[in-house]
Amino acid sequence: MNTTEVIRAENLTKIFKTRESEIVALKNINLSVKDGEFLCIVGPSGCGKTTLLRIFAGLEKQTLGKVYLRVKNTEKPLTAMVFQGDSVFPWMKVTENVEYGLRMRGVPTRERREIALKYLKLMGLEKFAGYYPHQLSGGMKQRINVARAFASDPEILLMDEPFGALDEQNRLILQQELLRIWEGSGKTTVFITHSIDEALLLGDRIIVMTAQPGRIKAILEVGMARPRDMLSIKSSPPFVQLYREIWELLREEVLKARDIKLKK
Amino acid sequence: MNAVEEKPNRIIKREEISEGASKSLQRRAFLFQILSFLSPLLLLLLWEILARLNAIDVRLFSSPSRIFAALVPLVSSGELLYHTLVSAWRILLGFIVGAVPGVLLGLSMGLFPPVKALLQPLVAVTFPIPKLAVMPLILIIFGLGESSKVFTIAIGVFYLVLINTMAGVLNIDTIYMDVARSFGASRVQFYTTVALPGALPMIFAGLKLGMGTALLLIVAAELSAARAGVGWMIWRAYDMFDIEKMFCALIVLAFLGYIFSYVLDFVEKVVIPWKNR
Ligand SMILES: Nc1ncnc2c1ncn2[C@@H]1O[C@H](COP(=O)(O)OP(=O)(O)OP(=O)(O)O)[C@@H](O)[C@H]1O
Ligand SMILES: [Mg+2]
Numbered sequence: 001m002n003t004t005e006v007i008r009a010e011n012l013t014k015i016f017k018t019r020e021s022e023i024v025a026l027k028n029i030n031l032s033v034k035d036g037e038f039l040c041i042v043g044p045s046g047c048g049k050t051t052l053l054r055i056f057a058g059l060e061k062q063t064l065g066k067v068y069l070r071v072k073n074t075e076k077p078l079t080a081m082v083f084q085g086d087s088v089f090p091w092m093k094v095t096e097n098v099e100y101g102l103r104m105r106g107v108p109t110r111e112r113r114e115i116a117l118k119y120l121k122l123m124g125l126e127k128f129a130g131y132y133p134h135q136l137s138g139g140m141k142q143r144i145n146v147a148r149a150f151a152s153d154p155e156i157l158l159m160d161e162p163f164g165a166l167d168e169q170n171r172l173i174l175q176q177e178l179l180r181i182w183e184g185s186g187k188t189t190v191f192i193t194h195s196i197d198e199a200l201l202l203g204d205r206i207i208v209m210t211a212q213p214g215r216i217k218a219i220l221e222v223g224m225a226r227p228r229d230m231l232s233i234k235s236s237p238p239f240v241q242l243y244r245e246i247w248e249l250l251r252e253e254v255l256k257a258r259d260i261k262l263k264k
Numbered sequence: 265m266n267a268v269e270e271k272p273n274r275i276i277k278r279e280e281i282s283e284g285a286s287k288s289l290q291r292r293a294f295l296f297q298i299l300s301f302l303s304p305l306l307l308l309l310l311w312e313i314l315a316r317l318n319a320i321d322v323r324l325f326s327s328p329s330r331i332f333a334a335l336v337p338l339v340s341s342g343e344l345l346y347h348t349l350v351s352a353w354r355i356l357l358g359f360i361v362g363a364v365p366g367v368l369l370g371l372s373m374g375l376f377p378p379v380k381a382l383l384q385p386l387v388a389v390t391f392p393i394p395k396l397a398v399m400p401l402i403l404i405i406f407g408l409g410e411s412s413k414v415f416t417i418a419i420g421v422f423y424l425v426l427i428n429t430m431a432g433v434l435n436i437d438t439i440y441m442d443v444a445r446s447f448g449a450s451r452v453q454f455y456t457t458v459a460l461p462g463a464l465p466m467i468f469a470g471l472k473l474g475m476g477t478a479l480l481l482i483v484a485a486e487l488s489a490a491r492a493g494v495g496w497m498i499w500r501a502y503d504m505f506d507i508e509k510m511f512c513a514l515i516v517l518a519f520l521g522y523i524f525s526y527v528l529d530f531v532e533k534v535v536i537p538w539k540n541r
Contacts (some may be wrong), residue, residue, distance in 0.1 A: 057446050081446045087439045091461035091538045100457070101447040132538040152447060 001068050006156060007033040007056060012065035014051050019226075023053045024213035029065070031207065031216060033156075035072075036186040042198035042250060043209030043217075049192045050084055052214070053158045056190065057081045072155060077101065080154035082162040087149075088133045088141045094120065095129045097144050101152025108212045112151075119147040122177055124170075137164045143174070150181065157189040164194065172230060175201055176255040184226060195247050200239055201230055208249045211257035219248055326507045334508035335515070348516050351486070351493040354410065355478050355524070358417025363474065366425030367467055371459055373426075374433025387426065395420045395477070396484050408489035416485040418430070421474035425467065432466025433459055465539060468532045475524050481515060 001008045012029040025048040033039050041049050053068060054060040057079050071078055080101060088097050095116045099124075102112035113123045123143040133141055142165045149157060163171045173200060182189060182202075194201050195206055199206045200222055210219045222236055235241045308328045314320045322330065338344040373380040399416055406412035436458065444458045486495025493511050501509035516541030532539075 054442075059446060061444050079446070083439060083443065085439060087443050089440060089443070089458070089461075091464070091536075092457075098442070103447045103457075104447045104453055134538065214533075240527060 001032075001070065004034050005032045005068075006035045006037075006070045006072075007031075007054075007190070008066075008068045009052075010066040012031065012052075012055070012067060012160070013063050014048065014055065014060070015063045025057075027213040027215050029216060031219075033188060033190060035070075036188055038182060038189045038202055038204045039189065040206045041190065041194065041209060042147070042194065042202035042206060042246065043200050043214065044211045044250070044254045045194075046257060047209045047253070048214030049209065049213055050160055051191060053160050053190060056156070057158055064106070065124070069156070077105065077152055077154045079156045079158055080149040082146050082149045082157075082159040084160040084164070086141055086145075088144050090133050092133075093129070094131050094133070094136070094144055096136045097133070098147045098151050100148055101154075105152070115151050115153075117146045118152045122150075122181075123147045123174070139170060142166055143170070146174070155188065157187050157191075159189065159191045161192050161194065163198065171198075176204065176229060179229075180226065195212075196243055196250070197222065197230070197234070199246070200224075200242055201228055201233065206242075206246065208246060211253045212260060217253065220246065271335065280413045285381050295458055308441050324507065326511055331508050331511045331515075334349070334506075336511050338509070344512065344514070344516065346512075347492055347494050348496050348520065351482050351495065351516075352520060354413045354485070354493065355417060355482055357410075358414045358481075359471075359474065359478060361414060362421030363419035363425045363471060366422045366470070367429050370426045370429025370467075371433055371455065374463065375455075375459055379420075380430070387423070391423050391427070395481060397490070400485065403488060413482070413490065413493075414487040417478045417481045420477040420481045421471075424474040424477060425470040428466045428470025428473070429463055432463030432470075435466065436462035464536050468536070472525065472528055475521070475528060479524075483517070 009029050009031050012026055013024070015024050029052065032163065041052070043049055045198055051060060055062050057067070059081075070079060077262040083209070088220045089100070092100070095113065098116040098119055099107075099112045102115060117126060117129065120129055123146065125140060125143055125147070128136060128140065133144070136144075136259075146159075146162050149159070166174065166200075180203060181187075191199075191202060203222050206220045206222060207216055209215065220242060222242060224233055224236070267292065276333070296464060311320075312328045315322050315330075335344075359390065369383070373383055400417075400420065402412050402415055406482040407416055440458050440462060441454075444454050449457060454476075482493065483495035486493040487499050494516050497516075498510055499511040501507070
């Protein structure tokens, strides 16, 4: 693993064995994530994106292959994950949810309260600090999910379609916020999305995955200058060019994925 | 032939809540309250009338006025309160002695497959044994004192709480376990932040079931070798053929059950404020 790499996967394969069948979720994945990089992953539904992220987070074990992660700072947690579904603890108030990672690390109450409030403000949720999740909307809960990962201040952020369940307006605002935070912190980020726009706005590189079994179909460099914002990049020639390229790649795979499903 | 002709362009109006409608809803709610208040009174009245008319044998079924007449001295002498407190105390102790290990073991069985593999068969085999059938054994082991009564109740509560707690833990959505794991929760932290709160609703379901069993068992436990308690009162009244006293004790049991379930509901609201009601 060379010194600029933070994550490295070699010949990574994940097979889910169930009683009736074997699902090859990931096949021969080779990739490296550089220090401070923002890596986006797109691919058809069911191609193994979540599985890949879970392996990075240590929540799942690969069947074959090697995965390395570099620990640079032992004070900080190595990874924090924004989960795809609703993963906010219903039995904790909003602040307690956001503080969760800090509490697990033994950060004193007052300090972690402050940090939690800071991220709640970023998410536009400070008014709801004392609420229980069942009193919030689905989009608000998703923002708590994001705030919780940010607040724990990990070395590597793993985000699984964090804005997927959000309305367009909040998504635009949060994408911009995420960029601002990321540009400030230089945190290595792996970001799964199904939106090509989002991948192009955020990513340094974009990985396109194939339909099941998930393999890497292409890796594209997004050379566009930072800071970026949606309004100005959307009409720029490189954006249009890359968008078309990724869409062509994805369209093939989505059609293939539908084919697989239809055959079953 | 289909007689109903499909009318095009029909407009359906969705009505707003009208002042009158909400008023009449309130009136109805009030009416229902009166009804549910009246029904026991009517029953008592009917009972009394039947007794006065000698339509029922008052030596067996007594009558509300006779029961009331028996109740007054029992209350004023403090006798009834004494027996009530003795039973309530036994129930409370038995409840705690049964529920605490029930919760702890239930959590462990839910969280650790080896513990479950080890204990599940034991639980499955011993749970169906009627607790009353074990009472003589308990009497022999624990003697005739307080502990045998407490222990009888504890056993009944223990199983219900254990089984419900385990089910509660097993039903916690795995995503919450993933969250805890991904944020580096230690084993103890996992217990306190995920397993316990996640299982709480089911634990309370178990406690409520246990309450019913406890009332059942207290009467049986006080049958033998007791010198006080509501159950003892019933058996004493049985020996003396004192039907009125028996009814007084039954009233106390109903009252105890009501109070305990009220307290449990209250504690549940305090402990599980996040439950969507
Ligand atoms: N625990 C599991 N047991 C069995 N199969 C699983 C399990 N988790 C995932 N899979 C299978 O692995 C494949 C990849 O799943 P994964 O969740 O990684 O997809 P994804 O790319 O994140 O999809 P989406 O975009 O819809 O979220 C799917 O076919 C899924 O059925
Ligand atoms: Mg997914």
